[in-house]
Amino acid sequence: MILVYGAYGYTGELISREAAGRDLEFAVAGRNGTKTRGLGIELDVDSRVFPPERAGDNLDGIDVVLNCAGPFVDTYEPIVEACLETGTHYLDITGEFPVFEALAERDREAERAGVCLLPGAGFDVVPTDCLAGHLHERLPDATHLRLGFEANTGVSGGTLASVIEHAGGGGRVRRDGRVESVPVAAESRTVDFGAGPRNAVTVPWGDVSTAYYTTGIPNVEVYTAVSPRLERVLRASHYLTGLLQFDPVKRALQALARALFEGPSEQTRETERVFVWGEASNGERSVTSRLVTPETYSLTVDAATSAAARLDAEAPTGYHTPAAAFDPGFVLELDGVDGFRDESVSDAVSPDPA
Numbered sequence: 001m002i003l004v005y006g007a008y009g010y011t012g013e014l015i016s017r018e019a020a021g022r023d024l025e026f027a028v029a030g031r032n033g034t035k036t037r038g039l040g041i042e043l044d045v046d047s048r049v050f051p052p053e054r055a056g057d058n059l060d061g062i063d064v065v066l067n068c069a070g071p072f073v074d075t076y077e078p079i080v081e082a083c084l085e086t087g088t089h090y091l092d093i094t095g096e097f098p099v100f101e102a103l104a105e106r107d108r109e110a111e112r113a114g115v116c117l118l119p120g121a122g123f124d125v126v127p128t129d130c131l132a133g134h135l136h137e138r139l140p141d142a143t144h145l146r147l148g149f150e151a152n153t154g155v156s157g158g159t160l161a162s163v164i165e166h167a168g169g170g171g172r173v174r175r176d177g178r179v180e181s182v183p184v185a186a187e188s189r190t191v192d193f194g195a196g197p198r199n200a201v202t203v204p205w206g207d208v209s210t211a212y213y214t215t216g217i218p219n220v221e222v223y224t225a226v227s228p229r230l231e232r233v234l235r236a237s238h239y240l241t242g243l244l245q246f247d248p249v250k251r252a253l254q255a256l257a258r259a260l261f262e263g264p265s266e267q268t269r270e271t272e273r274v275f276v277w278g279e280a281s282n283g284e285r286s287v288t289s290r291l292v293t294p295e296t297y298s299l300t301v302d303a304a305t306s307a308a309a310r311l312d313a314e315a316p317t318g319y320h321t322p323a324a325a326f327d328p329g330f331v332l333e334l335d336g337v338d339g340f341r342d343e344s345v346s347d348a349v350s351p352d353p354a
C-alpha cells in the first residue's frame with residue numbers, strides 16, 4: 001500500500017490521478033484536511049490528514065511513502081524518521097541537494113531498518129541518473145562525467161519555491177569526489193543536447209550528488225541550455241545570493257511564486273519534449289549518449305508512480321539512487337522515452353572540467 005504525501009499539490013495530484021488510473025493500492029495524505037479528504041473522495045481512496053511531524057502516527061498499513069510535499073528540506077526529515085521507525089520504504093521527487101546528501105548519509109541506518117530511501121524519483125534525477133549509469137557501463141574507468149538537459153517548459157509555483165529555497169547556496173560541481181560550491185553558471189560551453197548546438201551553463205542539479213553514488217565517477221558537472229542573455233542574468237544573480245539567504249526575502253518571493261505560477265498546462269505536458277545528454281571521459285576516450293523524454297512533469301508523474309509501484313512489490317534496502325535501485329534501463333520503460341542514443345567512442349580527449 002502506497003501513501004502519496006502532498007497529494008493535493010500540483011505534482012502530487014497528477015501522481016495521485018496516475019496511481020488511480022493504474023489501479024494501484026494507495027491512499028492520499030497531506031496537511032490540509034479539506035483538500036486531502038476532497039481528493040480522497042474524488043479518487044475513491046483513503047485519506048490521511050497530518051503534518052509531516054505526525055507521520056509516525058499515520059503509517060499504519062503503509063508499505064511505501066511517496067513524498068510530493070516540497071520544498072523537501074521542510075518535510076523529508078520527520079517523514080523519513082517515521083519510515084525508519086515503522087519499516088516503511090521512502091521515496092520522493094526532490095531535486096534539493098541537501099536532501100540527497102542527508103539521505104545518502106542514512107544508508108546504513110536504512111539498511112538496518114530494512115528500508116529503502118530513494119530520493120529524486122522525478123525528472124530530477126531519473127533520466128540523467130539512468131544516463132549516468134548507462135555511460136558508466138559504456139566506459140567503466142571514466143573519471144569525468146558531464147550531464148545536461150534542454151527543457152523549454154513551464155514550472156509550478158512549488159518548483160519555483162523550492163528553487164528559491166536553495167538559490168542562496170549558489171552553484172555546485174563535484175571535483176575529485178568532493179562537492180564544491182561554485183558561483184551560479186560557473187562553467188559555460190556549447191552542448192548538443194539532441195536538437196542542435198546550444199549555449200549551456202552549469203546548474204546545481206541533483207546529479208552532482210547522485211551520479212557519484214550511481215557510478216563512483218569523481219568529477220561531475222550538470223549543464224542546462226540557456227540563452228546568452230539568461231546566462232548574463234544568472235551570473236549577475238550571484239550578487240543576490242546573500243539577499244536570498246535572508247528568510248523574509250525568501251518567504252516573500254516563495255509566496256509570489258506560488259501565487260503566480262500554476263504549472264504547465266495539460267497541452268504542454270502532453271506535447272513538449274526534453275533533450276537529455278551525457279558525456280563520460282577517462283582522459284583518453286570519451287563516450288556520449290542522449291535521451292529524448294516527455295515534458296518534465298509528465299516524466300516525473302510516470303517515473304515516481306512507477307518507482308513507488310516497484311518498491312511496493314520489492315525494494316532494496318539502504319539509500320539508493322534511481323539507477324542503482326532499479327537499473328539504468330528503468331528510464332527506457334517510461335512512456336515516450338527514446339534512447340539511449342549512443343555516439344561511437346571518440347578518441348578526442350575531453351577537456352578536464354575541473
Ligand SMILES: NC(=O)c1ccc[n+]([C@@H]2O[C@H](COP(=O)([O-])OP(=O)(O)OC[C@H]3O[C@@H](n4cnc5c(N)ncnc54)[C@H](OP(=O)(O)O)[C@@H]3O)[C@@H](O)[C@H]2O)c1
Pocket residue numbers: 006007008009010011012030031032051052068069070071072074075093094095120121122123124125156157158159160162163258263296297300
Ligand atoms: N524531481 C522533479 O523533477 C520534480 C518535479 C516536479 C516537482 N518537484 C518538486 O516537488 C515539490 C512539489 O511541487 P508542486 O509542483 O506539486 O508544488 P505545489 O503545487 O506547491 O505543492 C506542494 C505540496 O506540498 C505541500 N507542502 C509544502 N510544504 C509543506 C509542509 N511543510 N508540510 C506539509 N505539506 C507541505 C503543499 O501543501 P500546502 O498547500 O498545504 O502548503 C502541497 O500539497 C516541489 O519541491 C518541486 O520542486 C520535483
